[in-house]
Every structure is written in structure tokens, then in C-alpha cells.
Amino acid sequence: MTTTSPAPQVERVELDELVCWRVRTASAELLVAQQGAQVLSYQRDGEAPLIWLSEQAAFRKGQSVRGGVPVCWPWFGALERNPQAVQALYQGNDAPAHGLVRNLDWQLLEIDTREDAVNLQFALLQPENGLPGWPHHVDLRLHIHLDERLHLSLASHNHGDQPVTVGQALHTYLAVGDIRQARVEGLAGVHYIETLQDWQERTQHGDLHFEAETDRIYLDLPERLSVFDPAWQRRIHLHSSGSRSAVVWNPWIDKSQRLSQFASDAWQRMLCIETANVLGDTLHLAPGEQKSLAVSLWAEPL
Numbered sequence: 001m002t003t004t005s006p007a008p009q010v011e012r013v014e015l016d017e018l019v020c021w022r023v024r025t026a027s028a029e030l031l032v033a034q035q036g037a038q039v040l041s042y043q044r045d046g047e048a049p050l051i052w053l054s055e056q057a058a059f060r061k062g063q064s065v066r067g068g069v070p071v072c073w074p075w076f077g078a079l080e081r082n083p084q085a086v087q088a089l090y091q092g093n094d095a096p097a098h099g100l101v102r103n104l105d106w107q108l109l110e111i112d113t114r115e116d117a118v119n120l121q122f123a124l125l126q127p128e129n130g131l132p133g134w135p136h137h138v139d140l141r142l143h144i145h146l147d148e149r150l151h152l153s154l155a156s157h158n159h160g161d162q163p164v165t166v167g168q169a170l171h172t173y174l175a176v177g178d179i180r181q182a183r184v185e186g187l188a189g190v191h192y193i194e195t196l197q198d199w200q201e202r203t204q205h206g207d208l209h210f211e212a213e214t215d216r217i218y219l220d221l222p223e224r225l226s227v228f229d230p231a232w233q234r235r236i237h238l239h240s241s242g243s244r245s246a247v248v249w250n251p252w253i254d255k256s257q258r259l260s261q262f263a264s265d266a267w268q269r270m271l272c273i274e275t276a277n278v279l280g281d282t283l284h285l286a287p288g289e290q291k292s293l294a295v296s297l298w299a300e301p302l
């Protein structure tokens with residue numbers, strides 16, 4: 001007799017002020033907030049979490065949740081650090097860090113459960129006059145596909161009659177057993193911008209180890225990066241497409257004290273690798289054009 005695993009379930013839940021979707025498959029659980037189409041957590045049964053969610057996370061309207069995968073769009077970080085073509089498209093005041101969409105309510109367009117996979121499609125369909133301060137007609141869709149791996153794909157579709165240039169990132173918070181023992185593989189020989197030292201351009205020698213606050217923009221990357229995590233005896237893999245840049249971030253001790261929704265020792269258990277289109281890798285969309293930024297995530301035991 002063959003045993004069939006239970007079909008995946010998708011359930012609407014409310015966490016404080018936020019509507020969320022809890023996805024259960026035969027072997028994993030994923031939680032996604034409708035606000036920002038933000039993946040909040042992801043864990044396979046019997047394993048440590050792969051996506052990190054702060055134990056101090058607040059689920060409030062208009063406020064990005066600390067952890068998961070915030071979507072940064074149409075610029076990354078501080079607007080004034082973005083290329084002129086990205087800055088020029090914003091006409092508002094006080095540009096928020098990481099763009100305009102992580103605190104907005106997206107629409108859930110589709111839930112599709114198969115025997116062993118789930119698809120969710122969120123959309124931010126913009127009116128012709130665009131977002132406040134950003135008058136351009138570009139629709140966004142985040143496609144989440146969960147099978148043995150987690151696949152995220154962010155599509156931008158320019159419906160306007162002018163070209164647009166955007167910076168963007170899938171700002172993934174990864175969970176690690178101990179950041180002091182972890183290292184990122186795949187970066188050797190890659191150029192990066194050291195944002196903590198006057199944005200100097202440098203070259204990575206060997207794997208990246210963590211011994212202090214780290215906030216770097218890596219450029220001209222390969223498609224595959226991995227996190228070697230001996231404390232949890234595993235390696236996390238990230239496979240990207242539509243991206244040649246990534247931000248690697250750990251706030252370490254001092255900055256942790258200044259972050260919202262962040263325990264003072266949480267830096268030990270997380271690491272951001274943000275699959276991006278930033279600086280010389282920004283996204284250009286001709287009128288009518290659509291392009292996607294994607295990442296797949298999975299872990300393997302050592």
C-alpha cells in the first residue's frame with residue numbers, strides 16, 4: 001500500500017495587526033504577510049529555521065517586520081546612495097530607506113496547491129500615476145513557489161511610455177547557528193563596496209568571515225552563494241537569477257542596540273544575504289518591458 005502525504009494547506013491567520021498566510025506542506029512551514037508580500041519565516045520539519053524572524057518582531061501596519069524577506073523597491077537603502085537614474089524618478093520628500101513597497105498591502109492574486117508544491121502570487125498593481133512621489137506605472141508581482149526548496153521571484157512590468165530604472169533587493173534574513181563560525185562561500189576574488197569605510201571598492205580574499213559589523217555590496221557575482229554553518233552542521237545555498245549584486249549584512253554588537261525589533265544578542269543568529277540589483281546592476285525597463293529578480297534557497301547537511 002502506498003501512503004500519500006497530506007495535501008498542502010494554506011491558512012489565513014492574523015498576527016497582531018497583520019494578515020498573514022501560513023503554508024503547510026508535508027515537510028515544511030512558510031509564513032507570509034500580506035503587507036509587503038513579506039515572507040516572514042520558513043522552516044523544514046526537523047530542521048532549524050532557514051529564514052530568520054526576530055523574536056522581537058512586531059506585526060504592525062505600516063512598519064516592516066524585522067526578519068523574513070522584505071522586498072526593497074524601487075531603490076535599495078538610502079535613496080541618495082543610489083545611481084542618479086534611480087534618484088531622479090522620486091519626486092517626494094524624505095525618501096524612506098529601502099523604497100516604497102515593503103509597508104504597503106499587496107494583493108494575494110493566487111493560491112495554487114499541488115500534491116507536493118504550493119504557489120502563491122502577490123501583486124502590487126499600481127495606478128497609472130504610480131506610488132506617492134514616484135509617478136511611474138510599474139506593476140510588481142512576487143511569486144512564491146514552495147517545493148523541496150523555497151523559490152522567490154519578483155517581476156517588475158513597466159506599463160508606462162517612459163523607461164524606468166530601479167534598484168531592488170530580496171532582503172533575505174538567513175538563520176545561522178553562530179555567526180562567528182559561519183562563512184560565506186562563492187565570494188573569493190569578487191569586488192565589493194565597503195559601505196562602512198567610505199564606500200571604498202575592495203576585493204574579497206577567500207571566504208567571508210564575520211568578526212565585526214559587516215555591510216557590503218558585492219558586485220559581478222556568480223549565481224550561487226553558500227553559507228557554511230558548522231554550528232548547525234549545514235550549508236545554506238542561494239541560487240539567484242536576474243541579479244549580479246548582493247548585500248551582505250550583519251549588524252554585530254553596537255548596531256544591534258540601535259535596531260528596532262532586534263534583541264541585543266540576535267546578531268549571533270542571523271545574516272542577511274540580499275539578492276539585489278543595485279549600483280551598476282540596477283534594473284532598466286523599457287516601456288512595456290518586464291524583468292524578474294529571483295532566488296532559490298535550500299540547506300544541505302555537512
Ligand SMILES: O=P(O)(O)OC[C@H]1O[C@H](O)[C@H](O)[C@@H](O)[C@@H]1O
Binds near residue numbers: 077098247248272274
Ligand atoms: O533597518 P532596515 O531599514 O530594515 O535596514 C536594515 C539593513 O538593511 C541593509 O542590509 C543595509 O545594508 C543595512 O545598512 C541596514 O541596516
